Amino acid sequence: METARFLLSRFAQSLLALFCIITLTFFLARLAPGGPFLDEKKIPEHLVEQMKRNYGFDKPLPVQYAMYLGRLVKGDLGPSFGNKGFTVNEVIAESFPVSAMLGACGLTLALALGIPIGVFAAARRNTIVDYALMSLVTLGICVPTFVVGPLLGEIFALKLGWFDVALWENSSAWILGSVTLGLYYSTYIARLTRGSMIEVLSQDFIRTAKAKGVPPLAILFKHAFRGGITPVVAFLGPAIAGLIGGSFVVESVFGLPGLGQHFIKAATNRDYWLINGTVTVFALLILTMNFLVDVLQAWLDPRTRANR
Amino acid sequence: MPRPVRTETQPGQVPHQTLFGLFLGPVLFCSLLILPLASCRPETRVDRATREKILLLGNGAEPKALDPHIVSSVGDANILRALFEGLVINHPSNDAIHEPGVAERWEPNADFSEWRFFLRKDAKWSNGDPVTARDFVYSYHRALHPKTASPYASMLFFLKNGEAFNTGKIADFAEVGVKAVGDHELVCTLEAPAPYFPDVVKHTTWLPVHQPTIEKFGSMTDSYTAWQKPGNHVSNGAFRLTEWRINAHVKVRRNPHYWDAANVKPNGIDFYPIESPFTEEKAFRNGLIHLSYAFPESLIAKYRAMPDSPLRAETYNGSYFYRCNVTRTPTDNVEFRRALSRAIDQETIVKYVTRAGQVPAYGFTPPAEGGYDPPRMIGFDPEKAREHLRKAGYASGKDVPEFTLFFNTLESHRNIAVAIQDMWKKHLGIEKVKIENQEWKVFQQTTQDLRYDVSRAGWIGDYVDPYTFLSIWRTGDSNNYTGWANPEYDRLLRESALLSDPAARLEKMREAEAILLDEVPILPIYWYTRVYLLHPDVRNWHPTLLDHRPYKHVDLVPSEKGGPR
Numbered sequence: 001m002e003t004a005r006f007l008l009s010r011f012a013q014s015l016l017a018l019f020c021i022i023t024l025t026f027f028l029a030r031l032a033p034g035g036p037f038l039d040e041k042k043i044p045e046h047l048v049e050q051m052k053r054n055y056g057f058d059k060p061l062p063v064q065y066a067m068y069l070g071r072l073v074k075g076d077l078g079p080s081f082g083n084k085g086f087t088v089n090e091v092i093a094e095s096f097p098v099s100a101m102l103g104a105c106g107l108t109l110a111l112a113l114g115i116p117i118g119v120f121a122a123a124r125r126n127t128i129v130d131y132a133l134m135s136l137v138t139l140g141i142c143v144p145t146f147v148v149g150p151l152l153g154e155i156f157a158l159k160l161g162w163f164d165v166a167l168w169e170n171s172s173a174w175i176l177g178s179v180t181l182g183l184y185y186s187t188y189i190a191r192l193t194r195g196s197m198i199e200v201l202s203q204d205f206i207r208t209a210k211a212k213g214v215p216p217l218a219i220l221f222k223h224a225f226r227g228g229i230t231p232v233v234a235f236l237g238p239a240i241a242g243l244i245g246g247s248f249v250v251e252s253v254f255g256l257p258g259l260g261q262h263f264i265k266a267a268t269n270r271d272y273w274l275i276n277g278t279v280t281v282f283a284l285l286i287l288t289m290n291f292l293v294d295v296l297q298a299w300l301d302p303r304t305r306a307n308r
Numbered sequence: 309m310p311r312p313v314r315t316e317t318q319p320g321q322v323p324h325q326t327l328f329g330l331f332l333g334p335v336l337f338c339s340l341l342i343l344p345l346a347s348c349r350p351e352t353r354v355d356r357a358t359r360e361k362i363l364l365l366g367n368g369a370e371p372k373a374l375d376p377h378i379v380s381s382v383g384d385a386n387i388l389r390a391l392f393e394g395l396v397i398n399h400p401s402n403d404a405i406h407e408p409g410v411a412e413r414w415e416p417n418a419d420f421s422e423w424r425f426f427l428r429k430d431a432k433w434s435n436g437d438p439v440t441a442r443d444f445v446y447s448y449h450r451a452l453h454p455k456t457a458s459p460y461a462s463m464l465f466f467l468k469n470g471e472a473f474n475t476g477k478i479a480d481f482a483e484v485g486v487k488a489v490g491d492h493e494l495v496c497t498l499e500a501p502a503p504y505f506p507d508v509v510k511h512t513t514w515l516p517v518h519q520p521t522i523e524k525f526g527s528m529t530d531s532y533t534a535w536q537k538p539g540n541h542v543s544n545g546a547f548r549l550t551e552w553r554i555n556a557h558v559k560v561r562r563n564p565h566y567w568d569a570a571n572v573k574p575n576g577i578d579f580y581p582i583e584s585p586f587t588e589e590k591a592f593r594n595g596l597i598h599l600s601y602a603f604p605e606s607l608i609a610k611y612r613a614m615p616d617s618p619l620r621a622e623t624y625n626g627s628y629f630y631r632c633n634v635t636r637t638p639t640d641n642v643e644f645r646r647a648l649s650r651a652i653d654q655e656t657i658v659k660y661v662t663r664a665g666q667v668p669a670y671g672f673t674p675p676a677e678g679g680y681d682p683p684r685m686i687g688f689d690p691e692k693a694r695e696h697l698r699k700a701g702y703a704s705g706k707d708v709p710e711f712t713l714f715f716n717t718l719e720s721h722r723n724i725a726v727a728i729q730d731m732w733k734k735h736l737g738i739e740k741v742k743i744e745n746q747e748w749k750v751f752q753q754t755t756q757d758l759r760y761d762v763s764r765a766g767w768i769g770d771y772v773d774p775y776t777f778l779s780i781w782r783t784g785d786s787n788n789y790t791g792w793a794n795p796e797y798d799r800l801l802r803e804s805a806l807l808s809d810p811a812a813r814l815e816k817m818r819e820a821e822a823i824l825l826d827e828v829p830i831l832p833i834y835w836y837t838r839v840y841l842l843h844p845d846v847r848n849w850h851p852t853l854l855d856h857r858p859y860k861h862v863d864l865v866p867s868e869k870g871g872p873r
Contacts, residue, residue, distance in 0.1 A: 032749075032750075033749065033750045033753050034748075034749025034750050034752055034753045035749070037459075038749055038752045038753060038756070039459070039752065040752065040766075041380070041459075041460075041787060042756065042786040042787050042789075043459045044461075044462065044474075044475075044786055046454065046474075046475055046476070047454070047457045047458070047459065047461065047474075048457075050454055050455060050457035051457045054455075054457060054531070079532055081372075082370075082372060083370070083372065083373075083554055084372055084373035084375065084378055084379075084531065084532040084536070085373055085374075085375075085532055085533060085534055085535070085536040085537060086554065091554060094553065094554055095554065095555065150586065150590070153590055154590075157590070157594055158590065158593055158594055161350070164353075164594060164596060165587075165590045165591055165593075165594040165596065166582065166587050166588075166590060166591040166594070166596060167556075167557075167580060167582075167591060167596055168553075168556040168557075169353075169556070169557065169578075171596075251555075252583060252584050252587065253584065253586075253587060254587070255580070255582045255584075255587050255591065256555075257553060257554060257555035257556040258555075261555055262555075265370075268747065268748060268749070269749075270749055
């Protein structure tokens with residue numbers, strides 16, 4: 001009963017947050033200087049007026065906002081100006097799977113690398129192994145993806161010829177993109193895992209287990225791991241949203257048609273409906289992930305529920 | 309909502325690719341580990357494409373649309389020229405030669421104010437329908453209709469009453485100067501004589517569209533309907549649209565109904581929207597594209613040094629310059645503007661900053677071979693610059709009030725701005741020049757609202773004629789944005805338009821340009837070059853001023869060198 005009420009309140013909060021995000025995005029996009037019909041070669045004023053009429057921008061802003069909400073409820077995100085002939089729904093439906101695949105593979109790699117490194121470093125804390133691993137991880141955090149991506153391309157595509165360096169034409173370039181994303185997130189996961197594992201390992205119940213003669217590996221994985229992983233799970237919410245929501249850098253380095261590119265280009269083009277559409281999708285992702293993380297954490301650690 | 313069907317072959321392509329990724333990826337990964345041992349140079353995509361005669365092109369940004377009356381950017385126009393054919397088309401190597409397109413031949417009246425185009429009888433749309441003169445009238449009606457709001461409608465203002473119809477002053481399209489006489493004759497009556505009219509009709513806004521297709525998906529004036537999608541799209545050029553995936557590719561293949569299909573060399577073209585020139589350069593080295601759209605400045609020296617370098621740097625019909633706001637101090641002072649202009653060391657900029665073989669601009673309009681040459685009035689002269697500064701009333705550069713140079717956020721614009729800021733300081737002693745970058749749309753707004761002192765600009769000619777450059781400086785022209793107005797300049801340009809003798813006409817425009825360069829509301833810097841990478845397999849690809857390629861002539865032949873790698 002307690003749990004149900006907790007979940008229900010979190011759900012209501014998420015909905016409210018979503019509504020605020022949608023509203024803010026709508027008005028902020030309109031407040032930005034310039035507009036979709038402004039270009040280097042001037043479009044005559046009477047044609048700009050006509051374009052505004054064609055898209056319903058001649059009406060007062062609150063009316064447009066109401067119309068926008070009305071369409072949104074029906075799941076219609078409107079037309080895109082930057083990609084004429086396509087609706088925002090089509091643009092997102094086409095690009096989201098690309099980003100989702102990139103992100104899902106990247107996430108798998110990030111977990112497969114990050115968690116073992118973190119656990120291992122924690123188990124060997126303050127030894128040369130720990131220092132070496134953590135130095136590497138810190139280096140990984142410092143080097144941005146726009147350096148790692150091209151570097152991977154240079155080595156594994158151009159030098160070794162294992163992959164294609166770019167494009168989405170049955171190309172293998174996306175694997176390099178996934179690896180770039182995966183490496184980046186694995187560094188955060190490794191640090192988080194190490195930190196919280198060390199904390200858990202220094203607690204009384206671990207000392208008791210040790211004293212009772214439980215083998216070290218069993219202590220690590222049976223007793224400490226469940227508690228040690230909790231902060232990683234909390235981090236995973238926004239991380240997953242960030243990963244599958246698309247990365248502008250990785251997508252443009254490897255020329256991939258994902259959602260991340262639309263996110264940035266929509267803003268620079270003042271492609272209003274596409275801005276609103278991509279932000280809404282991203283907000284939905286983050287809110288859903290955070291909600292799931294809350295549920296998962298409540299299950300992993302009963303204290304979370306009690307504290308709220 | 310129905311699922312968009314954007315390609316002919318692939319409902320459900322995404323799951324397929326996902327599966328490919330999840331299962332085949334690792335397998336591919338392992339098998340490729342041993343592959344380099346097996347052969348020294350595996351067949352690249354480009355090799356295969358050459359064999360299949362498919363041209364793989366980097367094409368800059370994702371096209372905004374594939375509708376000739378809606379788009380105008382260089383990349384969009386490249387695709388449109390593959391899909392559509394206008395009355396007259398570009399020659400593969402010389403922009404001064406007019407190649408017959410849908411029109412077999414054409415003739416002007418005595419003073420070049422009326423042009424009759426005789427259309428070939430075998431011209432067909434990609435669905436087999438004949439292309440008729442009425443299609444052209446319909447297309448120009450659509451492009452000029454105020455409701456279509458075609459951003460490039462002004463290209464059609466050459467037609468008598470074109471502008472009046474577009475602005476709603478007249479409502480009856482019959483009054484506009486374009487008529488079909490039977491199926492195969494199109495008569496264009498112009499607002500003013502234009503001996504260069506065949507150059508004008510090569511522009512993409514003059515391409516025809518297929519009426520039944522447009523109206524199947526909406527009304528004539530709807531500009532964003534589904535007619536542009538593969539499967540729906542009907543065009544009359546050498547190629548037809550087969551696939552379009554946003555940010556991934558636009559693919560066109562041979563149009564079997566094209567009148568000259570027997571002489572079309574490539575079987576198809578794949579256009580890839582790759583915005584990062586660094587990614588493009590790598591894709592080229594990786595054997596993924598035949599041609600790049602752009603090239604990173606920082607790699608020019610490296611590529612120049614290569615033997616058999618694939619790097620191409622060609623003169624391009626564009627001018628890079630700064631606008632001066634003549635409505636604000638200190639740039640309202642003509643002597644001050646002259647001082648600024650004379651203090652810009654253009655040689656240094658092209659040699660050490662831009663480094664791609666750009667030409668220092670001695671005028672505004674780029675010179676065209678065998679045609680126009682602008683008066684040589686711009687150039688670096690620090691001595692004269694200081695003299696102008698004194699005449700402007702400043703004893704030294706220290707007295708000049710602070711002013712700001714704006715540019716849109718891009719590293720190469722910043723480098724030029726910093727260099728010029730330094731030159732003004734060095735040669736004129738001006739210390740208070742601020743340089744400020746703004747995001748593209750904000751920058752446009754600042755410039756168009758005249759809220760700047762000096763502002764970066766570029767202008768690419770739509771056709772080879774100085775009018776496309778000089779007309780923007782007329783009083784109140786929608787692209788002027790400087791506040792500059794000169795009745796004498798306006799008069800000379802107006803008179804030039806009425807001259808039917810080409811040489812006299814160009815002379816008149818030189819006189820006009822001399823006024824512009826004397827009063828310098830703009831500071832010319834350099835004339836563009838287009839820098840790109842070209843694979844040796846590509847044949848019949850000649851340097852041209854406009855870079856408007858008739859793709860049907862481009863051939864693909866495996867070269868001995870086989871390109872990079």
